[in-house]
Amino acid sequence: MENPAQNLRVDSARLWNSLMEIAEIGATPAGGCNRQALTDEDREGRDLFVRWCRDIGCEIRVDRMGNIFARRPGADNSSPAVITGSHLDTQPTGGKFDGVYGVLAGLEVLRTLEDNGIRTKAPLELVVWTNEEGARFSPAMVGSGVWAGEFSLEYGHSRADKSGITIGEELERIGYLGTEPVLPRAIKASFEAHIEQGPILEKQEQVIGVVTGVQGIRWYDVIFHGMPCHAGPTPMEDRRDPVQALSMLCERLYREVRAYSEDARITCGDLRAAPGSRNTVPEEVVLALDLRHPIPEGLNHLHGSLYRLAEQVQEETGTRVEVREEWYSPPVAFDENCIDAVSRAVQTLGYSNRRMVSGAGHDSVYVSRVAPVSMIFVPCEGGLSHNEAESAEPGHLEAGCNVLLHAMLKAAEL
Ligand code: HGY
Ligand code: MN
Ligand code: MN
Ligand code: MN
Secondary structure (H helix, E strand, O other), X not given: OOOHHHHOOOOHHHHHHHHHHHHOOOEOOOOOEOOOOOOHHHHHHHHHHHHHHHHOOOEEEEEOOOOEEEEEOOOOOOOOEEEEEEEOOOOOOEOOOOOHHHHHHHHHHHHHHHHOOOOOOOOEEEEEEOOOOOOOOOXXXXXXXXXXXXXXXXXXXXXXXXXXXXXXXXXXXXXXXXXXXXXXXXXXXXXXXXXOOOOHHHHOOOOEEEEEEEOEEEEEXXXXXXXXXXXXXXXXXXXXXXXXXXXXXXXXXXXXXXXXXXXXXXXXXEEEEEOOOOOEOOOEEEEEEEEEEOOHHXXXXXXXXXXXXXXXXXXXXXXXXXXXXEEEEOOEEOOHHHHHHHHHHHHHHOOOEEEEEEOOOOOXXXXXXXXXXXXEEEOOHHHOOOOOOOOOOHHHHHHHHHHHHHHHHHHOOO
């Protein structure tokens, strides 16, 4: 007998309209989104999400890290849940799809099941994870990280933004300091839909990325300690200018990283000088550094290069260079059964596809510590993300959502 769900498809227009509606929250003049973690805009997006989930009868739970769980009961609620979800927070100049696509693709799956009166055997849970981006509060993925036991709740609550406001204070202020313990319940399988945020799928004209794992990430603060002095009377040779040391280290480190492997990545996305006056040589400059590589040995090699070159620059310039480790997320391999469930869904639906490792970090990295996980990628225009021009085609978003639907149905033993 044919499986009744075989021909189920999501409502592409409803998915697109929900994405455009939530994109209005924190919309920027250049067409992007600024809904940084736990801001009023994040709260507004969360409130809209909760309302949409309640509209289709989901039970809502919020844990003490502000992670939101919308549960759709199954026929057998003693069974572990099949979960999906992602994040609603964005970069300061983020786009309309990073994170939020995974959340609303999950919602569209639940809406489609509701429309068709389908009750899965296992319960389904749709999750919004707190502070995935790590833009306002470091590190990234801290909501899912505390939930998976990587960080303590105290650590999670203590993380402060540049003005010293903490995650705990902001959760309280926006009304998302939940009462539920931050603990994983039994989970059968987890799938996360996301735009690729890179150029591979678009270049190779593949509609779906079957994600087999995530590359490793290491974050550091590199502090260059200078001697503040007057920009005018102080001769150049009498200065201990941290900017000179910083430029030497960056030049050498970028050269080494690029020479080491084409998979290696170095990014300096944030630079702060104190006291921050144009006519005073800085007392210190802080460089926020992001290193990535798909394999542990590669990431460790880059780590070694950083420390060796920092030492070298310190000796040559006399400027103290301090390397502080902020965060380490080792490379992750996803679960073979979940990868197969995504592959089978792609075959059933007939979408072009390829297997790939994610260059970006995702909450699925920490979910994979406690549950079988895979991810579903769709192309984004020009491979652009963390950019207000981020864009994706409705047909691709629909395809990824159909794959998510069928992978979840398979895992939930419809
Ligand atoms: O940094 C990342 O890869 C993700 O956007 N948090
Ligand atoms: Mn994301
Ligand atoms: Mn992101
Ligand atoms: Mn991410």
